[in-house]
Amino acid sequence: MCGLAAPLCAADKRPNILYIIADDMGYSDLGCYGGEIATPNLDGLARRGIRLTQYHTENMCAPTRATLLTGRYWIRGFNAGDNVTIPEVLKTAGYHSCMVGKWHNTNDVRPARQAPLIRGFDRFFGTTIGCGSFFAPLMLTRDGEPAEREWLENKDFYYTDAISAGAVTYIRQTPADTPLFLYVAYTAAHWPLHARPEDIAKYKGRYAGGWDRLRETRLARMKQLGVVRADAPLSPRHDEVPAWDDEPNKAWQERRMEVYAAQIDRMDHGIGRILESLQEQGRLDDTLILFTIDNGGCHVEYGANRKGSFLNETTRGGRPLKVGNRSDVMPGPEDTWQSYGYGWANASNTPLRLFKQYDHEGGTRVPLIAQWPAVITEGGRITDQLAHVIDLLPTALDAAGVAYPVTHNGRAVGPVDGKSLVPIFRGERRAGHDVLFWKFAHGRAVRRGRWKLVRMDNKPWELYDMRNDPAELTDLAARFPDNVRQLEALWQTWNAGG
Numbered sequence: 014m015c016g017l018a019a020p021l022c023a024a025d026k027r028p029n030i031l032y033i034i035a036d037d038m039g040y041s042d043l044g045c046y047g048g049e050i051a052t053p054n055l056d057g058l059a060r061r062g063i064r065l066t067q068y069h070t071e072n073m074c075a076p077t078r079a080t081l082l083t084g085r086y087w088i089r090g091f092n093a094g095d096n097v098t099i100p101e102v103l104k105t106a107g108y109h110s111c112m113v114g115k116w117h118n119t120n121d122v123r124p125a126r127q128a129p130l131i132r133g134f135d136r137f138f139g140t141t142i143g144c145g146s147f148f149a150p151l152m153l154t155r156d157g158e159p160a161e162r163e164w165l166e167n168k169d170f171y172y173t174d175a176i177s178a179g180a181v182t183y184i185r186q187t188p189a190d191t192p193l194f195l196y197v198a199y200t201a202a203h204w205p206l207h208a209r210p211e212d213i214a215k216y217k218g219r220y221a222g223g224w225d226r227l228r229e230t231r232l233a234r235m236k237q238l239g240v241v242r243a244d245a246p247l248s249p250r251h252d253e254v255p256a257w258d259d260e261p262n263k264a265w266q267e268r269r270m271e272v273y274a275a276q277i278d279r280m281d282h283g284i285g286r287i288l289e290s291l292q293e294q295g296r297l298d299d300t301l302i303l304f305t306i307d308n309g310g311c312h313v314e315y316g317a318n319r320k321g322s323f324l325n326e327t328t329r330g331g332r333p334l335k336v337g338n339r340s341d342v343m344p345g346p347e348d349t350w351q352s353y354g355y356g357w358a359n360a361s362n363t364p365l366r367l368f369k370q371y372d373h374e375g376g377t378r379v380p381l382i383a384q385w386p387a388v389i390t391e392g393g394r395i396t397d398q399l400a401h402v403i404d405l406l407p408t409a410l411d412a413a414g415v416a417y418p419v420t421h422n423g424r425a426v427g428p429v430d431g432k433s434l435v436p437i438f439r440g441e442r443r444a445g446h447d448v449l450f451w452k453f454a455h456g457r458a459v460r461r462g463r464w465k466l467v468r469m470d471n472k473p474w475e476l477y478d479m480r481n482d483p484a485e486l487t488d489l490a491a492r493f494p495d496n497v498r499q500l501e502a503l504w505q506t507w508n509a510g511g
Contacts, residue, residue, distance in 0.1 A: 027107070029193045029194070029291070029299060029301070030192075030193070030194045030195070031193075031300055032195070032305075033197045033302070034304075034307055035201060035304075035306045036115065036144075036198075036307055037308065037311040038310060038361060039360070039361025039379075040375075045058075046238070047232070047234040049219065049231070049234075050277050051278050051281065052277065052281040054288060055284060055382060057288075058383075059382050061386070061393075062302070062382055062384030063393075064380065065397075065437075066240050066395060066397050067396075067398065068378070069377045069378050069399075069400070069402070069451075070377050070402045071308065072308050072370055072451065072454055073308055073453055074117055074308065075119060075143065076453045078118045079118040081406070083096040084096075084404075084406030084407055084429040085430050085431075086403060086507075088452055088508070095424070099133070099194060099409045100112075101421060102133075102406075102418060103133075103413055107192060108192045108413070110195075111180075111195050112198065113137075113138050114139040114140070114199055115139060115143070116139060116142075117140075122142070123141070123152065124141040125141065126154040126159065128141050129141075130156070130157050134196070136156060138156070138175075140152045144323050145200070145325075146205065146323075146325050147171055147173060147201075147205070147207035148171060148172070148328075149325055149328070150200075163175070168329075171207075173279045174283060176197065176199055177197075177282075178283075178286075180195060180287045180290075181287060199280050202276040202280075206269060206349070206353060207344075210345070212275035212279050213345050215278060216275060216278075219271065220270040221263075222257070223263070224254065224257055224270075225250065225257045227363075228359070228363045228364070229247065232247050232363055239395050246364065248365060251312075251355055251359045251367075254359050265341075265343065266357075268344060268345070270353060270357045270360075272345045273353045284304070298386045301408075301412045302383065303382070303405065304381070304383075305402075305405075306380060308369045308379065309368055309369050309375045309378065311370075312359070313369075314338050314352060314355065315351055316337055317339065328348045333348070335350065336350045364484055366486075371455050372452075372457060372468075373467055377451065385438055389438050391440065394440070398442070398443065398445060399445050403429075403431030404434050405431065407433040408433045411433035412435060432446065447461065455469050457504065460479065464496055464500060466500035476488060476497050477489065
C-alpha cells in the first residue's frame, strides 16, 4: 500500500531513526546547498550521505509537520481518526520514540501540551504552538506538564540549545538494546530574530554587499556543488524588494540577516552535539538520519501591531518588547521581535521564485540530507529524483522493516500517500509518484511528470515545464491549454477527496 521494499533488517536489529527538521529556511541557506552560513555538521552529513535536489514540502509549518508524521496529504486531516503517526507504528516494533522541539501539526491556537504523547511519543520536551521567543518560549512543556519555569530560572536559556540538549538526554537515556526514533523539530530560523550575541558577532559585515550580490554569489556556488544545473538562471528580484543600492536602511538590513544566520549557526552546532552523543552511545553507524526544512524562506514583514498567543507580554525581566520591523531597533536581543523580510527571504530561496505560503518552488522546494552508513555507502551523492514530505513515514517504516497497518487500535487506517526513499538511498532509481498535489494558504499546485500547474489564491493557473524551467520563469498556460485542463481536473478530483 505504501510502496515499502523488503525489510532491511531483522526484528532484533532495527536501526535507530533520527529525523531533524528546521523551520522557515530557504533552499540555498546551508553550506552544502550553496550558502555562506557556517553549517559544518550538516555539511558533514552531506559528505557522508546523500542530498536530494527535488524534494518538496507543503508550503507552511503545520501542514508539513502533519504530513511528515502521517505520510498523508495535509488535506486528509491530522486528527481525522483514519491515520497513524510514525511513532504509533514503530511502537509495535519495540521502538522508544522521543520528540524535542516544535509540535504544531494543526491550526489550533494552543494545542494540548499532551498532544505528542497522545500520538505515540513516549517522551516530549518542547512547544506545541507554532513559534515563540527563543529566550522565553510560551507553552514550553516537558512530558505533558508546564515547563516555563526552566527559562524563568535559567538566565542563559536559549531554546535552540535546549532542544539540542533534550535530544542528547533522550539518546543517553534510551537502553542500548532498544531502537530509538528521535524527532528533533527546531524553531530556528522562524521569526522572531533572536540569537546569542557571540553568534551574531560571527557574521558582522558578512552581508554588507546586500541581497543582490548574495543571490549571485550563492547561485554560482550552487552550480559548483551541483545542487542546481549549470545553466540554472536566477529568478528576478521580487517586486517588493528594492535594489540593494536603493535600500535606505542598510545597517539594519544587514543586522537582520546576521541574526538569521546566527540562528542557523547555533542550530548546526546543536546538531553536532546530537551526532556526538549518537557516536558516544555506539548508535551512529546504525542510525538513519534525515535533515530537512518545513518550507521555504519566510518573507513576512512583522508588523508593530501584530498580536498572537505566541507573543510574550514582557521580557523575563519585565521590560516591554519592541515589536515590529522597526529600522531604529536592531534585532537579536530578547526585547526585540522582528523578521528578516522580503529581501533576505528572496536570497534564501535562490534561485527560486516566491516564499513560504505559496506553492511555487520557493515555498516548497527545500534541502533533504540523508546519512545511513549501513545503506548509503557512497557519500556525497546528489540525486534529482522527485520526492515529497509524504515519503518520510514510508521511509521510516521501510528502514525499520515494519508494515504500514490497515487498522490501529481497532480503527481503520486510510492508505498512505507516500513512497519510501530507501531505494534512492541504495543508489537505485525508484518508482516515483505519478502525480503530486499541494493546497494550503496562498498556494494550489499539481505536478505530473515534467508539468506543474500552480496558482496563487484565485489567480489564473500557471503552467511550467519543470524539466526545462525549474525556476518557473516562463508560464506556458496559454500555449498548452489542454495540459492546463487535464492537470486542473486531476487537482479538482484530489481536492474533492478523490
